[in-house]
Amino acid sequence: MTKTKIWLSSPHMGGTEQQYVKEAFDTNWVAPLGPNVNAFEASISDFYDNEVHTAALSSGTASIHLALKLLGVSRDDDVICQSFTFSASANPITYLGANPIFVDSEKDTWNISPELLERAVLDRMKKGKKPKAIVAVHLYGMPYKTREIHEVSKRYEIPVVEDSAEALGSSVNGKKCGSFGKIGILSFNGNKIITTSGGGALLTKDNNIKKKAVFLATQARDSAPHYEHTSVGHNYRMSNVLAGIGRGQMEVLTERVKVRRANYSFYKERLGHIEGIDFLEEPKGYYSNRWLTCIITPSFEIREKIRLALQIEDIECRPLWKPMHEQPVFQCFESYTNGTSSDLFKRGLCLPSGSNLLEEDLNRITSLILNNLS
Ligand SMILES: *Cc1c(COP(=O)(O)O)cnc(C)c1O
Numbered sequence: 372m373t374k375t376k377i378w379l380s381s382p383h384m385g386g387t388e389q390q391y392v393k394e395a396f397d398t399n400w401v402a403p404l405g406p407n408v409n410a411f412e413a414s415i416s417d418f419y420d421n422e423v424h425t426a427a428l429s430s431g432t433a434s435i436h437l438a439l440k441l442l443g444v445s446r447d448d449d450v451i452c453q454s455f456t457f458s459a460s461a462n463p464i465t466y467l468g469a470n471p472i473f474v475d476s477e478k479d480t481w482n483i484s485p486e487l488l489e490r491a492v493l494d495r496m497k498k499g500k501k502p503k504a505i506v507a508v509h510l511y512g513m514p515y516k517t518r519e520i521h522e523v524s525k526r527y528e529i530p531v532v533e534d535s536a537e538a539l540g541s542s543v544n545g546k547k548c549g550s551f552g553k554i555g556i557l558s559f560n561g562n563k564i565i566t567t568s569g570g571g572a573l574l575t576k577d578n579n580i581k582k583k584a585v586f587l588a589t590q591a592r593d594s595a596p597h598y599e600h601t602s603v604g605h606n607y608r609m610s611n612v613l614a615g616i617g618r619g620q621m622e623v624l625t626e627r628v629k630v631r632r633a634n635y636s637f638y639k640e641r642l643g644h645i646e647g648i649d650f651l652e653e654p655k656g657y658y659s660n661r662w663l664t665c666i667i668t669p670s671f672e673i674r675e676k677i678r679l680a681l682q683i684e685d686i687e688c689r690p691l692w693k694p695m696h697e698q699p700v701f702q703c704f705e706s707y708t709n710g711t712s713s714d715l716f717k718r719g720l721c722l723p724s725g726s727n728l729l730e731e732d733l734n735r736i737t738s739l740i741l742n743n744l745s
Contacts, residue, residue: 375685376686377685379687381562388620389619401610401611401612402610403610403611407617408614411614412426414617418547418621423575424576424578425572425574426573426575426581426584427609428572428584429570429610431534431556432571433588433607435532435556436466436607441587442503443503445469446468448469449502450503451488451492451504451505452505453508453534454712455695455715461506461695472704472705473695473701473704474487475696476715480515481712482516483516484709485520491707492523492527501527504529505523505531506531507531507532508537509535509548512540512663513538514541514543530553531551532552532553533548535549536558536571537558538660540625540628543658550576553577553580554574555574556571559571559572564628564726567620570614587602588605588607589608590606628661632660635650638722638733642741648667650665650666663721664721665720665721666719666740673743677743684735686735687723690716692712694712696708
């Protein structure tokens with residue numbers, strides 16, 4: 372019997388996406404601007420109760436790049452970055468010729484530790500160089516310690532770029548992730564909670580920042596009849612065709628979050644009672660979109676046994692993110708560590724978490740895990 376592949380997190384269309392894409396073709400707005408881009412941006416801002424302005428861009432990575440640039444990060448600056456994350460949180464720091472300084476995580480949310488962050492800031496200041504920005508990440512959809520991190524940000528007047536690529540739909544005490552930082556970013560890559568195939572967005576309360584982001588994303592063209600440039604631009608705007616997909620996806624976002632959270636509950640119910648298997652619980656007031664359900668196993672060996680057993684059955688799963696301070700490419704940069712992310716990387720596993728998983732898929736996955744625990 373051949374079984375179908377189970378993906379970690381695959382695209383899940385809602386049904387109206389093709390209508391908006393068709394409109395783009397019918398009206399010949401096959402360009403990096405147009406009605407779908409405007410409407411997609413409006414639907415995102417609306418999701419945030421219009422607390423933020425939205426610039427739809429070509430990727431989450433491009434959004435982080437522009438966010439750092441708009442905060443004035445330039446050559447030889449230091450930028451603090453959560454170490455436990457996907458490389459795209461850190462890469463744009465180096466595009467600007469700046470140095471990432473990696474900070475490890477705390478155990479409650481797996482995100483940047485407020486204590487270690489403050490220690491890092493003080494140490495950098497003692498060495499005569501205050502960091503220009505902080506990249507904090509809501510990993511796997513779990514919000515970072517927003518109150519504590521933003522207190523540090525305020526105390527030392529260092530702005531936060533809020534990497535909310537994995538956390539659209541998450542919130543803390545009702546306030547939505549993406550709206551805490553000076554600038555927030557989203558990703559609509561194919562494996563994220565909703566997708567435009569590829570895409571991203573920059574969120575900000577400051578309309579001037581939004582305008583500047585769009586200006587830089589469209590080749591930094593000054594107003595003149597000819598092409599006049601006083602700054603270096605980028606080609607980072609979102610396509611009007613892809614924004615059509617995004618409009619349709621925004622209509623089902625709340626539903627997608629519900630299903631991802633139900634996946635988490637299913638895994639928790641089946642595996643939560645097992646000695647040595649741990650889940651990432653929500654601290655009080657925290658609401659995770661549960662982009663990916665992750666488990667922590669008792670040891671690297673058991674994690675590998677489970678991972679390989681799933682892999683043989685064509686079930687996609689992967690270790691948690693390898694911390695940036697352990698990545699060969701970032702070895703030359705400084706870090707402030709406490710062992711948390713290193714341990715999570717060794718023992719943790721991301722389980723299939725798509726909103727289009729079937730109950731029989733979830734049953735198959737949990738049975739395989741239960742059979743490979745020792
Ligand atoms: C996906 C992701 C990004 C990058 O987004 P892209 O749209 O793929 O460029 C950045 N940070 C985190 C934490 C991500 O998961």
